[in-house]
Amino acid sequence: MSEIELNTNAATLESEGEPEAGTTRRMTLNMGPQHPSTHGVLRIILELDGETIVSASPDIGFLHTGIEKQAEALTYQQVVTLTDRMDYLSNLANNLAYCLPVEKLLQLEIPARAQWVRVMLTEISRINSHLVWLGTHCLDLGAMTMFFYTFREREDILRIFEFFSGQRLMTSYIRVGGLALEPPRGWHKLVSGFIRQLPAKIDQYEGLLTENPIFMQRTKGVGFLPVERLLDLGVTGPMIRAAGIPWDIRKSEPYSSYEKFDFNIPVQQAGDVYARFRVRMDEMRESIKIVEQCLAGMPEGPIRADAPKVVLPDREKMKTQMEALIYHFKIVTEGFRVPAGEAYVPVESPRGELGFYVVSDGTSKPARVFMRTPSYGNLQALSELFEGKLISDSIATLGSMDFVLGDVDR
Amino acid sequence: MLPEVLKQNDTAAALEAWDSSAILGGSFDLGEAMLWVDPSRIVDICRQLKEEHRFTRLSGVTVIDRHPMEPRFEVLYLLHSIERNERLKLKAALGGASPEIESVCGVWRGADWFEREAFDLFGVRFLNHPDLRRIMMPDNWEGHPLRRDFPTHGHKYSYQNE
Numbered sequence: 001m002s003e004i005e006l007n008t009n010a011a012t013l014e015s016e017g018e019p020e021a022g023t024t025r026r027m028t029l030n031m032g033p034q035h036p037s038t039h040g041v042l043r044i045i046l047e048l049d050g051e052t053i054v055s056a057s058p059d060i061g062f063l064h065t066g067i068e069k070q071a072e073a074l075t076y077q078q079v080v081t082l083t084d085r086m087d088y089l090s091n092l093a094n095n096l097a098y099c100l101p102v103e104k105l106l107q108l109e110i111p112a113r114a115q116w117v118r119v120m121l122t123e124i125s126r127i128n129s130h131l132v133w134l135g136t137h138c139l140d141l142g143a144m145t146m147f148f149y150t151f152r153e154r155e156d157i158l159r160i161f162e163f164f165s166g167q168r169l170m171t172s173y174i175r176v177g178g179l180a181l182e183p184p185r186g187w188h189k190l191v192s193g194f195i196r197q198l199p200a201k202i203d204q205y206e207g208l209l210t211e212n213p214i215f216m217q218r219t220k221g222v223g224f225l226p227v228e229r230l231l232d233l234g235v236t237g238p239m240i241r242a243a244g245i246p247w248d249i250r251k252s253e254p255y256s257s258y259e260k261f262d263f264n265i266p267v268q269q270a271g272d273v274y275a276r277f278r279v280r281m282d283e284m285r286e287s288i289k290i291v292e293q294c295l296a297g298m299p300e301g302p303i304r305a306d307a308p309k310v311v312l313p314d315r316e317k318m319k320t321q322m323e324a325l326i327y328h329f330k331i332v333t334e335g336f337r338v339p340a341g342e343a344y345v346p347v348e349s350p351r352g353e354l355g356f357y358v359v360s361d362g363t364s365k366p367a368r369v370f371m372r373t374p375s376y377g378n379l380q381a382l383s384e385l386f387e388g389k390l391i392s393d394s395i396a397t398l399g400s401m402d403f404v405l406g407d408v409d410r
Numbered sequence: 411m412l413p414e415v416l417k418q419n420d421t422a423a424a425l426e427a428w429d430s431s432a433i434l435g436g437s438f439d440l441g442e443a444m445l446w447v448d449p450s451r452i453v454d455i456c457r458q459l460k461e462e463h464r465f466t467r468l469s470g471v472t473v474i475d476r477h478p479m480e481p482r483f484e485v486l487y488l489l490h491s492i493e494r495n496e497r498l499k500l501k502a503a504l505g506g507a508s509p510e511i512e513s514v515c516g517v518w519r520g521a522d523w524f525e526r527e528a529f530d531l532f533g534v535r536f537l538n539h540p541d542l543r544r545i546m547m548p549d550n551w552e553g554h555p556l557r558r559d560f561p562t563h564g565h566k567y568s569y570q571n572e
Contacts, residue, residue, distance in 0.1 A: 060545065060546070061544075061545060061546040061547065064546040064547070066555060068531075068556060069555055069556055069560075069562060070562070072558075072562070073562045104440055105440070228466075229519075231466050231467055231492075232466070232518055232519045232520060233519050233520045234467070234468065234469075234518070234519075234520025234521075234523075234524075235520075245492065247492050252492075252495050253495070253497075341439055341440065342439070342442075342444075343440055343442065344442065344488065344497075344499070346469070346497075353469060355469065355470075355488075357470075357472065357486070357488070359474055367474070368474050368475070370470065370472040370474075370486070372469055372470040372472075372488065376523065376524075377469075377470075377520060379523075380519075380520055380522060380523050409546065
């Protein structure tokens, strides 16, 4: 958070009195932090010349809760609950991104079933995130109906999450060493029922938007920046793929057995708001393909790694075996120890490259957890995307960046 | 001097051949290559890596606090090359008294906010940074909260005078 001098709280004129002939008066406009189209608490200070934005400086930190600091005071397994609270639209991707480097440090081998359930649920949460993006983005552009449609489908997804983990949002379902719980009886029917009817729903959205002249006029050619600039500014994810680079971490550095799945990387060349819309729509279809493959070939077996010092034992074993009881006591009271070292495993979250840099000093609490969140990198491009453009286009551009302020501020 | 395992790594070997005085060491743990670099040469090294080795992306910059050990701070750079599908970590060690290092904003514009965050939360100064202000904490905040000697609980702050 920072203070930038404003003449008053509301919009003000920079200089008083009549301007000299041939010169223009610039206006400073404070947008946010409670503006509905900023999708959270983002404040942008816009300097305007008429309708044109001369400069835009984002001001963040309103949601800063010191998650990285808190992580140093909790045990490794407890930190999973903090990761839910960063990017609240793709909680499972955060859980996964945190567990992978810790498991790398522990050199755990995760059973196939757990990996496949992880893939399935992170893909469903990708659909969830893109649905929320689509609804709110269209709401910003004045198409209110889409919001109701996408939130209808999102409700089904939240029911799936609740069914698996007992929680709609803060799932904490992916844990270090595997999963929190065995998938509940009947999960296959629930997920396949949802996935089967989703392609028709996406067709419905595309029918409303893809060829819609008003939507195309608002989005085509808007919010363009050369892909080299985007990469230089630290942008990742769908924004890069909409500008012509087929870079997806699920393909280039596969994790959690993504190499076993058959899917394409949607790419568009235009690099504008419309191209980002097309990429995300296609990504939802690819995610459906991945979930279908998970449903068809879900392996049987355990859902937790065979590591008694890390993973809590079964209740049954705890009551009959002395070692299991001792491990249970040790894990619950002081947590498991992680060998000293450092690890970074990037994952492709719905917004781009998400990675946790975990530093262990050999104790049961992390020495440092650096969260490389995609929204933070993507938001850096905001100033350059806005400058020289019309203020009415800024709303479309902002929506197409798809950031989550919880992810930015942490 | 590079350890034996890193001599197999093309980038590390080429960088060593380019200027061996800039590379102070390195490691290759868990499949991740890491180089210790001379803090005073950080901009040259980054420019060389970006221009000659196609590390077009800087994934992030952060600091690891090794309090009470000295040198206390390790500035960490996460580099990535999409073309070569390769990742590289650079580390520069800084003493605790007045930690300062040259900013790499001139090499990757995206270093801007990551360096501001490191400055805000750790108090490491990035020289020649275009806009080195606090980014997360309020402007009148005292101290740098992610330092290991900053308490997790019990810190009092009044938001009235903002």
